[in-house]
Each structure stands twice: as structure tokens, then as C-alpha cells.
Amino acid sequence: MHRGIFxxxxxxxxxxxxKKAAQVIAQIAMDHDNFIFxxxxxxxxxxxxxxxxxxxxxxxxxxxxxKRVDLVVSFDKKSVLKHNPALSENGVxxxxxxxxxxxxxxxxxxxxMKEHYTTGANLSLSAVAIFxxxxxxxxxxxxELIASEFRRNQEENISFAKAVYDEVLALDLALCCDLxxxxxxxxxxxxxxxxxxxLGAWAAGLDSYYSYPMTPASSIxxxxxxxxxxxxxxxxxxxSELAAANMAIGAILAGSKAAVGSSGGGVALMQEAFxxxxxxxxxxxxxxxxxxxxxxxxxxxxxxxxxxxxxxQGHGEFPRIVASPDSYERALSLSAELLDIxxxxxxxxxxxxxxxxxxxxxxxxxxxxxxxxxxPVMKKPASPYHRYAFTDDGVSPLKYPGERNASAEDVxxxxxxEHTEDGVRADDADEIIAMxxxxxxxxxxxxxxxxxxxRVAEYGESELIVFAYGSTVLELREAQKYHDFKLIAPIYLxxxxxxxxEKYRGxxxxxxEHSAMPNFSGFLRAKLGIEVIKDVLRYDGRPxxxxxxxxxxxxxxxx
Amino acid sequence: xxxxxxxxxxxxxxxCGNFGIFNAVKKSIESLVxxxxxxxxxxxxxxxxxxxxMFDYLNISGIFGLHGRAMAGASGIKxxxxxxxxxxxxxxxxxxxxxxxHTLFAAKRNIDLTMILHNNGVYGLTTGQASPLSxxxxxxLSTPQGNLETPFHxxxxxxxxxxxxxxxxxxxxxxxxxELITQAVLHKGFxxxxxxxxxxxxxxxxxxxxxxxxxxxxxxxxDEEAIKLAKDENDIYLGVFRQxxxxxxxxxxxxxxxxxxxxxxxxxxxxxxx
Numbered sequence: 001m002h003r004g005i006f007x008x009x010x011x012x013x014x015x016x017x018x019k020k021a022a023q024v025i026a027q028i029a030m031d032h033d034n035f036i037f038x039x040x041x042x043x044x045x046x047x048x049x050x051x052x053x054x055x056x057x058x059x060x061x062x063x064x065x066x067k068r069v070d071l072v073v074s075f076d077k078k079s080v081l082k083h084n085p086a087l088s089e090n091g092v093x094x095x096x097x098x099x100x101x102x103x104x105x106x107x108x109x110x111x112x113m114k115e116h117y118t119t120g121a122n123l124s125l126s127a128v129a130i131f132x133x134x135x136x137x138x139x140x141x142x143x144e145l146i147a148s149e150f151r152r153n154q155e156e157n158i159s160f161a162k163a164v165y166d167e168v169l170a171l172d173l174a175l176c177c178d179l180x181x182x183x184x185x186x187x188x189x190x191x192x193x194x195x196x197x198x199l200g201a202w203a204a205g206l207d208s209y210y211s212y213p214m215t216p217a218s219s220i221x222x223x224x225x226x227x228x229x230x231x232x233x234x235x236x237x238x239x240s241e242l243a244a245a246n247m248a249i250g251a252i253l254a255g256s257k258a259a260v261g262s263s264g265g266g267v268a269l270m271q272e273a274f275x276x277x278x279x280x281x282x283x284x285x286x287x288x289x290x291x292x293x294x295x296x297x298x299x300x301x302x303x304x305x306x307x308x309x310x311x312x313q314g315h316g317e318f319p320r321i322v323a324s325p326d327s328y329e330r331a332l333s334l335s336a337e338l339l340d341i342x343x344x345x346x347x348x349x350x351x352x353x354x355x356x357x358x359x360x361x362x363x364x365x366x367x368x369x370x371x372x373x374x375x376p377v378m379k380k381p382a383s384p385y386h387r388y389a390f391t392d393d394g395v396s397p398l399k400y401p402g403e404r405n406a407s408a409e410d411v412x413x414x415x416x417x418e419h420t421e422d423g424v425r426a427d428d429a430d431e432i433i434a435m436x437x438x439x440x441x442x443x444x445x446x447x448x449x450x451x452x453x454x455r456v457a458e459y460g461e462s463e464l465i466v467f468a469y470g471s472t473v474l475e476l477r478e479a480q481k482y483h484d485f486k487l488i489a490p491i492y493l494x495x496x497x498x499x500x501x502e503k504y505r506g507x508x509x510x511x512x513e514h515s516a517m518p519n520f521s522g523f524l525r526a527k528l529g530i531e532v533i534k535d536v537l538r539y540d541g542r543p544x545x546x547x548x549x550x551x552x553x554x555x556x557x558x559x
Numbered sequence: 560x561x562x563x564x565x566x567x568x569x570x571x572x573x574x575c576g577n578f579g580i581f582n583a584v585k586k587s588i589e590s591l592v593x594x595x596x597x598x599x600x601x602x603x604x605x606x607x608x609x610x611x612x613m614f615d616y617l618n619i620s621g622i623f624g625l626h627g628r629a630m631a632g633a634s635g636i637k638x639x640x641x642x643x644x645x646x647x648x649x650x651x652x653x654x655x656x657x658x659x660x661h662t663l664f665a666a667k668r669n670i671d672l673t674m675i676l677h678n679n680g681v682y683g684l685t686t687g688q689a690s691p692l693s694x695x696x697x698x699x700l701s702t703p704q705g706n707l708e709t710p711f712h713x714x715x716x717x718x719x720x721x722x723x724x725x726x727x728x729x730x731x732x733x734x735x736x737x738e739l740i741t742q743a744v745l746h747k748g749f750x751x752x753x754x755x756x757x758x759x760x761x762x763x764x765x766x767x768x769x770x771x772x773x774x775x776x777x778x779x780x781x782d783e784e785a786i787k788l789a790k791d792e793n794d795i796y797l798g799v800f801r802q803x804x805x806x807x808x809x810x811x812x813x814x815x816x817x818x819x820x821x822x823x824x825x826x827x828x829x830x831x832x833x
Binding site for chain 2: 188189191195199202203204205207208210227228229230231232233234236238239240242243246247248249250251252253254255256258272273276280365366367368371373374375400401402403404405406407408409410411412413414415416417423424425
């Protein structure tokens with residue numbers, strides 16, 4: 001085992017059930033009170049392309065998956081060759097007997113499949129059976145698990161899995177993954193960041209979600225669509241991202257708490273509507289999950305290239321909120337916070353994240369105690385009603401059309417043109433200035449409300465200061481187990497948490513980010529005047545693992 | 560009933576077809592309210608262009624959206640509150656060009672709202688460029704040598720996309736237009752009215768429409784007949800081309816879950832294993 005953590009890698013072709021097998025292995029580990037972190041590496045293809053998933057399993061909290069692995073199950077020759085070098089010292093690698101190379105145990109997987117299936121053969125079960133055997137899981141428990149996790153061909157699945165299990169048992173290998181974790185109660189459920197983002201906004205009252213599929217944000221749409229009749233969120237797959245954002249703003253006008261989501265390309269298509277949200281003062285919540293760009297980029301990998309894009313979203317000037325979760329727990333709470341601040345200030349908000357957090361799985365308990373406990377403060381509308389009535393803090397009371405909310409005398413006009421208090425187009429210089437000043441005023445309220453929440457996270461204590469944001473923080477927290485440094489993670493990016501970070505002004509620091517042209521580093525230098533002693537940049541779309549970061553940070557310290 | 564005209568100074572050209580549409584819409588709203596529809600349930604959405612100024616002059620709630628996105632905004636309003644009667648005003652540049660996708664998808668979904676297409680065959684507000692409905696050969700600032708493209712056939716396109724109520728009217732025949740708008744708003748499903756609208760500054764079609772428009776004898780018996788009559792260039796037919804019933808998107812898409820307040824959602828979050 002590497003660093004006391006057991007990692008399993010399953011590799012094969014898209015469509016072979018690599019990810020599902022990894023999820024079931026992760027579930028076995030969680031069912032026995034272990035902590036897990038699952039990372040899926042896949043390409044933009046339905047069938048054929050090489051995919052692999054890593055599940056790391058530990059006795060204590062895991063923030064990232066490890067690249068040095070203890071068990072590899074390869075479903076094809078490509079996986080055998082690609083992943084054999086990742087094996088740890090005492091690691092074992094299994095594959096079909098025809099693909100075997102030196103150091104890799106060939107099992108008659110294809111022969112057993114032919115023997116046990118008449119139709120619908122499922123190779124991915126072999127990985128589950130191999131793991132179960134090496135982890136000492138009784139064969140009957142494996143059978144029960146397979147029956148509950150794989151609904152089709154249950155009998156054949158079970159007989160195939162048992163046959164693979166027996167083959168491994170006959171090899172008389174030492175148990176390599178001890179699942180016992182006495183005295184610890186680990187969370188029994190794994191969540192992806194996108195599930196937590198979806199649930200956080202829902203908990204704070206989200207009513208509708210408008211989106212066009214784009215990896216790695218699509219699973220938010222899938223989540224809301226799946227649970228529509230349970231959670232009460234109307235999920236619409238729209239004709240385009242332009243439609244999504246404009247529909248969401250219409251929904252908000254009618255009183256629906258609405259959000260949209262996409263990756264960089266899709267959010268780029270929403271830019272004009274984001275600006276519309278600024279102008280009509282619509283509390284539009286946007287989930288932006290990044291992947292490497294520009295353009296179509298590397299669609300199934302991770303990146304942090306969109307920081308400036310998020311900060312400067314939309315043409316024209318208007319206040320907005322931009323924040324990025326540094327943990328899975330924060331993905332849940334931040335999503336709720338942003339919906340609340342957006343509604344109380346009638347301003348658009350962006351939750352910026354990355355493929356790494358969006359799609360990796362982490363086990364935790366769903367706990368609402370960290371979520372904003374009270375509803376956002378909504379002002380009482382006066383009569384006669386003016387949509388853009390001037391107020392001390394710039395926020396005008398909201399009223400929604402329809403007999404339940406308005407009276408026959410109410411005229412509620414939202415206008416993309418510059419407008420007067422009653423929402424009719426304005427052309428006079430004084431009117432333009434007055435309405436711009438009104439919107440500008442809301443910045444103070446946004447600043448104030450953001451201070452109700454944790455805006456900066458700090459982890460560890462050391463002379464060495466390291467800045468990161470988003471899911472890079474997870475990677476660094478795993479590295480902190482082996483190397484001391486002080487990790488500082490701004491969660492809120494706009495408004496910038498200047499008060500909390502003032503003590504680091506002018507300090508020497510390392511900045512770690514997933515981009516080629518260090519935009520987070522530049523942002524910190526501009527905002528805080530830090531002296532960057534090293535920019536740690538990764539832009540191959542892959543996450544860092546703890547070992548890689550420890551080596552890099554050791555060098556940085558010596559530099 | 561409140562005054563349906565705002566105090567905003569009107570800046571449509573004298574003789575503009577928009578006046579006819581404005582007056583017809585006000586008449587329709589009055590009759591809808593007389594029929595028992597609460598005034599507060601009537602909502603409008605408009606895009607950008609001369610048609611969009613309807614928002615400034617018509618004293619009802621709604622959104623003056625982005626160019627091309629009137630239909631998208633209106634769809635969100637309707638999905639959020641299916642009790643509302645939503646009227647979408649679009650220009651031919653706005654709704655058949657920049658925002659064509661939303662027009663076609665509204666018809667495809669059969670979402671229960673009404674689109675009034677102000678078809679003046681030109682971009683008026685931006686000084687006379689060719690629109691998606693301008694005739695081949697049309698000379699404007701962007702096509703000084705003549706428009707090379709063929710215009711969309713609006714009614715054929717919208718019928719093919721699945722609109723369940725389709726009509727054509729002429730802005731100078733206000734009683735008929737008003738009656739069609741009322742019918743369209745009361746129709747359950749997506750309703751589309753193409754309004755032939757002269758642009759006195761860049762595309763004055765009064766003589767053409769006064770001489771060639773003709774009322775349909777009744778709703779055509781088949782789609783083939785409807786499309787044939789809609790495409791007729793010698794007689795320009797006015798009236799209802801299609802009226803049919805099919806499932807309504809904004810009803811079908813709603814969640815069946817009961818409403819939960821924040822504390823209920825928190826409790827559910829903690830007890831439910833997703």
C-alpha cells in the first residue's frame with residue numbers, strides 16, 4: 001500500500017462499465033466505514049476510447065485520488081500497457097489471459113463470460129469480484145451487492161462474478177485491502193460535486209433549472225431532471241444556452257428561483273443574458289464548471305482557465321457575485337449562499353468550479369447545519385408599484401405578475417433598455433445616471449451579505465504560504481498530510497475578501513492553479529500585492545496527486 | 560379598467576403599422592378582461608426593434624428583453640406560472656432572424672403563449688436593412704445591390720414546426736386583428752399570428768395589402784390546403800389557417816412534488832440518501 005492508502009484502478013474501453021465498477025468498489029469500501037475518493041478519466045466518446053477510474057480508499061478523510069495504485073484491473077491490452085507502470089511495489093494487476101504481460105496476472109475472463117452468459121455479458125463485474133476477493137469480502141456478500149447494483153441479468157451476473165472470485169481465491173494471494181476500520185463511522189454515501197451543487201441550491205429554494213448539456217456541467221441538469229417529481233425543481237433542456245439564460249430570467253420575473261449551468265463555452269453563449277440579468281436586476285444563479293479551453297478544448301478534463309471569464313462576465317457595468325467552492329461540503333453550502341445573496345441583492349451570481357470537483361466522488365453526510373438557515377430578506381412592495389423604485393441600498397422590492405401576487409393596478413415592467421423607476425425606457429441623461437447609481441449602490445449590500453459567510457478558508461500552519469482556489473485546494477489538502485504549508489483559499493472572489501486577506505499583503509507565496517497563463521496568480525498580485533515565489537501551473541487537464549505536489553512544494557521551499 | 564396606454568411619448572412614424580397592432584391588442588385585452596380574465600394575469604414580452612416599443616406604450620406587466628429573445632423570456636414566464644396569459648411581440652428580424660430558434664421551439668413544444676409577429680419585411684429601427692422576410696432583390700443599406708436571399712415563408716415554417724393555432728392578419732384591419740388576438744390568447748397551446756405591417760419609411764406595403772388581402776372562407780381542411788393558401792401570392796389570405804389541440808408543454812413539464820419550505824427541505828436533505 002502506498003502511504004497507507006489503497007487505490008484501485010480500472011481501465012478499459014468506453015462502454016465497458018469502468019466507472020460503474022469503480023463506483024461499486026467505492027460502495028463496498030464505504031459500507032465498511034472507509035473514506036473514498038473516486039476520479040474518472042474518460043474521453044469524449046460513447047464506445048471504444050480508453051477510460052479509467054481510480055478509487056482511493058483510506059482509514060481517514062481523503063481529498064484526492066492517488067496515481068500510484070495497488071490494484072489494477074485492465075479490460076484490454078491498451079489498459080494493461082498504459083497502467084502497469086502505475087502499480088505500487090506490492091501491487092497486483094489483473095487482465096484477461098490473452099492480454100497478459102510480465103507482472104500482470106492473466107485470468108480467463110473472456111472464457112468465463114462465454115460460459116456464464118447467454119446474453120448481456122458484463123465484464124465490469126470481474127473488477128468488482130477481484131476487489132471483493134482481495135479485500136476479504138465473503139462471496140455471498142458480493143452476490144447480494146451485485147444483485148442490488150446491477151439490475152439486468154442478475155443470475156448470470158452473480159454466477160460470473162462468483163466464478164471470477166473463485167479464480168482469484170485459487171491464486172492464494174495475500175489480502176491486500178483491509179476494509180476494517182474499527183471505531184470509525186465513515187459516511188456511507190458518495191457524492192459528486194455536481195450533486196452537492198444541485199442539492200445546495202435546491203435546499204435554499206431553487207424552483208427551476210434551465211440548461212443545455214455540456215460536460216462537465218451536464219450532470220446538474222440530469223440530477224434535477226431525475227428528481228423533478230421528488231424535489232419540485234422544473235428542469236428544462238432548452239434549445240440552446242441563449243434560450244436557457246433568457247428563459248431563466250423570464251422565470252425569475254414570474255417569481256421562480258431559477259438557475260442555469262454550463263461549461264465555459266455554454267456560459268460564453270449566455271454572456272448577453274448575464275448582462276441582461278445585471279440590467280433587469282434578475283437574481284440569476286449560474287453554475288460554471290470549467291474544462292480546458294479555449295473553444296471546445298479538452299471536453300472531459302479539468303482546468304481553471306475561466307477565472308477572469310467568470311469575474312468579467314457580461315458586457316456593461318453592474319455588480320455580481322463570483323465564488324468557488326474549495327471542498328465538497330462547501331459545494332453544498334456555497335450553492336445555497338449564492339442563491340440567497342443573489343435574491344436579496346437582485347444580482348446575478350456565478351458558482352465557479354471545475355470538472356475535478358464536479359465529477360469526482362467523495363463520501364460525506366448531507367448536513368444542513370452549514371447552510372444559510374433563514375430566507376433572504378425580501379422588501380415589501382409599496383403602492384403604487386414601481387419595479388425599479390429608488391431605495392437606500394439600491395434594491396427595489398419585487399412583485400410578480402399574476403392574481404396571487406399582484407393587483408389589477410400593478411404594472412411590473414422589467415426592461416433591458418435603460419429605464420426609469422417604473423421600468424419604461426429612459427433616454428434622458430439624468431435618468432441614465434440615476435439608474436446606474438441605483439445599481440451601483442447594491443455593491444455595498446453584496447459586500448455586507450457576503451461577510452455573513454466564510455469567504456476565505458485557511459488550512460495548516462507553516463512559514464510556507466500557498467494560495468489556491470476551487471478543487472485545487474482538495475489536491476493540496478491531501479498533500480498537506482505529508483508536507484507542511486499554510487494553504488489559503490479564497491472562496492469568494494467577487495467581492496474580494498480584502499479584510500480577511502489583508503494580513504498577507506506583500507507576503508511571499510506559492511500559487512497553485514490549473515492554467516497555463518497564471519490568471520489566479522495575476523489576480524492575487526493585483527488585489528493583494530503578494531510576491532509570487534513560484535507559479536505552480538498544471539494545464540494538461542489532469543489533477544495533481546499528493547506525491548506530485550509534495551515534490552513540487554519541497555522544491556519551492558528550497559528555491 | 561386601468562388605462563392601457565402609458566405616458567411615454569410615442570415615437571413610431573406617423574402611419575406606422577404598429578399603431579394598428581397597438582390598438583387591436585388593447586381592444587383584445589379589454590375584451591379578455593370583460594370575459595373574466597384578471598388584468599394582473601396578462602403579461603407581455605417583446606424583443607428589440609420598432610415592434611419592441613409596444614412595451615413602452617402598452618401599460619401591462621412583462622419584459623422588454625434582448626434582441627431575438629422575447630420568446631425565450633416569455634417561455635420562462637409561462638413555465639414559472641402557467642396561469643398567466645403571455646403575449647409575445649416579435650419583429651421579423653427579431654423573431655425570424657436573431658431568435659428564430661426560440662420561435663420554432665415554442666411551436667415544437669406547444670407552449671401555451673401567443674406570438675404576434677410584426678412582419679414589415681424590413682429592419683425599420685436600424686434604418687432599412689433587409690430582414691429574413693424581405694423579398695429577393697430588396698435594396699437596403701446592407702444589400703445595396705439587392706437582397707440575394709429568398710425570404711422565409713413564415714406560416715409554412717411555423718406550421719411545420721408544430722404551432723397549434725396559426726393565423727394571419729393585417730395591421731390596417733383592426734377589428735379582425737383584435738378578434739384573432741383574442742382567439743389566439745384563449746387557445747390552449749402555442750398560437751402564432753403573422754401581422755402584415757407596412758413600414759411607411761422603408762417598406763410601404765399599404766397599396767399591396769389593401770388590394771391583395773382576402774379573408775379565408777374558413778379554417779382550411781388540411782395542412783396541404785392551409786400551406787397552399789398561405790403561400791398564395793396573388794391573393795394574400797387573412798384568417799385562421801390552423802387550429803388544433805395537443806398536449807401543452809407548460810402543463811406537462813410541471814413537477815408533481817409538494818411545495819417544501821426551507822426547513823422542510825433541510826430536514827429532507829438530511830434524511831434522504833440520494
